[in-house]
Amino acid sequence: MAKTPEQVVAEAADRTGRSPDSVLRLLQEVNREFGYVPHEAIRAVSRITGKSAAHVRGVATFYSFLSSKPRGRHIVRLCSTVSCEMKGSSEVLKALEKELGICAGNTTPDGRVTLETTSCLGLCDKSPAMLVNDVPYSGLTPETACEIVRGLR
Amino acid sequence: MKREVLLSPDQPELGSALRRAMEMEPADIAFEVREAKLLGRGGAGFPAGVKWVLAGGASGAKKYVICNADEGEPGTFKDRVLIERYADRLLEGMAIAGYAIGSDEGIIYLRAEYPYLVPVIEEARSRMLSGGLLGKNLFGGRFSFDVEVRMGSGAYVCGEETALLESLEGRRGEPRNKPPYPVNSGYRGCPTIINNVETFITVPHIILNGAEWFRGLGEDGDAGTKLFSISGDVERPGVYELAMGSTIGELLDLAGAVDIQAVQVGGASGRTIRGDQLDRKLSFRDLPPGGSVIVFNGSRNMLEVLRNFSDFFVHESCGQCTPCREGNRQLRLAVGKILEGEFCCRRCLDSFFELASVMKDTSKCGFGQTSANCFVDIVGGFLDLPEDCSRVHEQNPCHEGR
Numbered sequence: 106m107a108k109t110p111e112q113v114v115a116e117a118a119d120r121t122g123r124s125p126d127s128v129l130r131l132l133q134e135v136n137r138e139f140g141y142v143p144h145e146a147i148r149a150v151s152r153i154t155g156k157s158a159a160h161v162r163g164v165a166t167f168y169s170f171l172s173s174k175p176r177g178r179h180i181v182r183l184c185s186t187v188s189c190e191m192k193g194s195s196e197v198l199k200a201l202e203k204e205l206g207i208c209a210g211n212t213t214p215d216g217r218v219t220l221e222t223t224s225c226l227g228l229c230d231k232s233p234a235m236l237v238n239d240v241p242y243s244g245l246t247p248e249t250a251c252e253i254v255r256g257l258r
Numbered sequence: 259m260k261r262e263v264l265l266s267p268d269q270p271e272l273g274s275a276l277r278r279a280m281e282m283e284p285a286d287i288a289f290e291v292r293e294a295k296l297l298g299r300g301g302a303g304f305p306a307g308v309k310w311v312l313a314g315g316a317s318g319a320k321k322y323v324i325c326n327a328d329e330g331e332p333g334t335f336k337d338r339v340l341i342e343r344y345a346d347r348l349l350e351g352m353a354i355a356g357y358a359i360g361s362d363e364g365i366i367y368l369r370a371e372y373p374y375l376v377p378v379i380e381e382a383r384s385r386m387l388s389g390g391l392l393g394k395n396l397f398g399g400r401f402s403f404d405v406e407v408r409m410g411s412g413a414y415v416c417g418e419e420t421a422l423l424e425s426l427e428g429r430r431g432e433p434r435n436k437p438p439y440p441v442n443s444g445y446r447g448c449p450t451i452i453n454n455v456e457t458f459i460t461v462p463h464i465i466l467n468g469a470e471w472f473r474g475l476g477e478d479g480d481a482g483t484k485l486f487s488i489s490g491d492v493e494r495p496g497v498y499e500l501a502m503g504s505t506i507g508e509l510l511d512l513a514g515a516v517d518i519q520a521v522q523v524g525g526a527s528g529r530t531i532r533g534d535q536l537d538r539k540l541s542f543r544d545l546p547p548g549g550s551v552i553v554f555n556g557s558r559n560m561l562e563v564l565r566n567f568s569d570f571f572v573h574e575s576c577g578q579c580t581p582c583r584e585g586n587r588q589l590r591l592a593v594g595k596i597l598e599g600e601f602c603c604r605r606c607l608d609s610f611f612e613l614a615s616v617m618k619d620t621s622k623c624g625f626g627q628t629s630a631n632c633f634v635d636i637v638g639g640f641l642d643l644p645e646d647c648s649r650v651h652e653q654n655p656c657h658e659g660r
């Protein structure tokens with residue numbers, strides 16, 4: 106059976122500790138497990154660290170890699186900063202939006218892929234670049250980007 | 259001038275610098291780094307040795323060595339390349355710092371966008387542990403040191419050192435007031451040094467070759483060499499190592515650039531110069547070289563470039579203080595209006611230049627203090643508008659409310 110947010114938080118707390126210092130790390134673990142930070146997890150982190158739910162939510166909403174909405178099984182982050190834009194990231198974005206049938210910031214209806222744009226990924230020597238989950242891809246063209254995304258199950 | 263030390267194919271044996279350092283008195287290492295005039299490679303250019311001397315002298319049983327691997331400045335990727343190639347040298351540099359200030363614990367704060375570097379660092383750490391270069395009682399002495407990797411979660415401002423500390427302590431990455439400075443009260447209130455990846459990787463070379471050698475590497479009174487990430491309209495984008503104080507032109511020759519309209523040095527918050535200023539120097543006294551150099555050829559619309567950077571600043575401001583949070587929004591709106599042709603002359607833009615100077619003077623951290631730079635440079639230097647238009651300004655819509 107799938108773990109509940111409370112279980113994930115409790116197990117993670119055994120590794121990170123239960124002090125207020127652990128709030129972000131607990132949220133990172135929750136986000137990794139569920140792809141987002143569900144409301145129940147906010148309350149669980151609050152209980153376990155002794156910080157208010159408002160504080161925990163404040164942390165969760167600060168960081169762009171933590172999501173408050175459910176997301177797809179795969180997360181595609183395409184860089185939209187200058188060096189990539191100069192090398193055609195807008196065309197890559199258009200192609201990906203067409204391929205997936207969604208606009209950036211959304212998830213395919215089948216829950217397969219979330220498409221986002223992001224700030225510089227530190228791969229500008231090989232622009233345009235994107236991060237698919239934890240894997241970097243660079244030197245993209247609309248075709249190669251779509252091919253990579255098509256391969257995600 | 260191209261001059262390779264960090265990227266030299268001829269690398270000293272791993273651990274030899276740590277061994278040499280541990281034959282010295284801890285305070286002497288900090289003095290050596292100070293004498294070398296090694297200025298922090300993360301952008302601000304604070305003398306690393308001064309930081310180390312202060313942290314070494316600060317009272318506290320527990321001290322921390324933190325590596326800033328948050329590299330979020332648009333156009334910067336040198337730290338990624340350094341970690342890919344020299345993660346072990348980074349750990350060695352951190353261990354030397356630990357010995358110098360009396361710390362047994364290092365932390366690498368790695369940006370969320372670099373998850374694939376975690377295994378690279380962990381492998382280097384394992385090698386160092388089994389080689390006796392990290393861990394307990396190094397070289398049979400009393401000094402122990404180990405390093406942990408902690409991840410960011412996608413917030414550019416966390417590269418600011420006190421925001422980084424907030425983030426490590428599990429909170430929103432909002433910069434702190436200074437003082438107190440991290441060297442006295444940093445991570446968990448303990449004396450802490452925070453240095454850039456490149457700064458730490460440079461240290462073993464200084465320990466092995468001496469402060470004087472290092473100072474001699476630079477041009478015109480600048481010390482050492484520096485890595486530059488160059489991207490945009492160049493034939494060979496990548497990381498280049500040059501003597502500090504080299505000119506922009508020398509770097510562009512290496513990377514291959516033609517028809518240069520503009521060069522941005524130091525990232526979005528750095529300075530943007532025109533293509534006829536290539537004799538400007540990459541030096542903390544002229545163009546502070548964070549690491550990023552982006553080249554724009556004649557076909558680029560610099561206002562579109564500015565729009566892209568303005569979006570970045572609006573998105574990444576932590577929102578804690580008004581001049582930065584609201585100022586960046588206003589500048590972004592102004593850029594949109596310039597693009598739509600709503601402003602007829604420079605006089606129309608006066609109030610935005612004033613806003614830019616308010617942001618510089620009154621923002622709480624370096625983010626807000628520098629984020630108007632590209633507006634000032636690009637609108638000031640690249641926009642073709644008459645000084646004052648012939649229209650009667652009182653009747654001009656862009657002067658409403660003045």
Ligand SMILES: Cc1cc2nc3c(=O)[nH]c(=O)nc-3n(C[C@H](O)[C@H](O)[C@H](O)COP(=O)(O)O)c2cc1C
Pocket residue numbers: 297298299300301302303304306326327328329330331414415416417418419420452453454455457623624625
């Ligand atoms: C908004 C902002 C972002 C920063 N980002 C980074 C960064 O990504 N990496 C870095 O090393 N320093 C960054 N800095 C500079 C740090 O605050 C700090 O000066 C640096 O880590 C000190 O190390 P150094 O002296 O070795 O450069 C940033 C500063 C500001 C204001």
Ligand code: SF4
Pocket residue numbers: 415432433574575576577578579580582583621622623624625626627
């Ligand atoms: S200047 Fe900007 S980033 Fe810095 S504290 Fe103020 S709002 Fe936050």
Ligand code: FES
Pocket residue numbers: 184185186187188189190224225226227228229232233234332333334
């Ligand atoms: S601008 Fe896209 S990776 Fe840097």
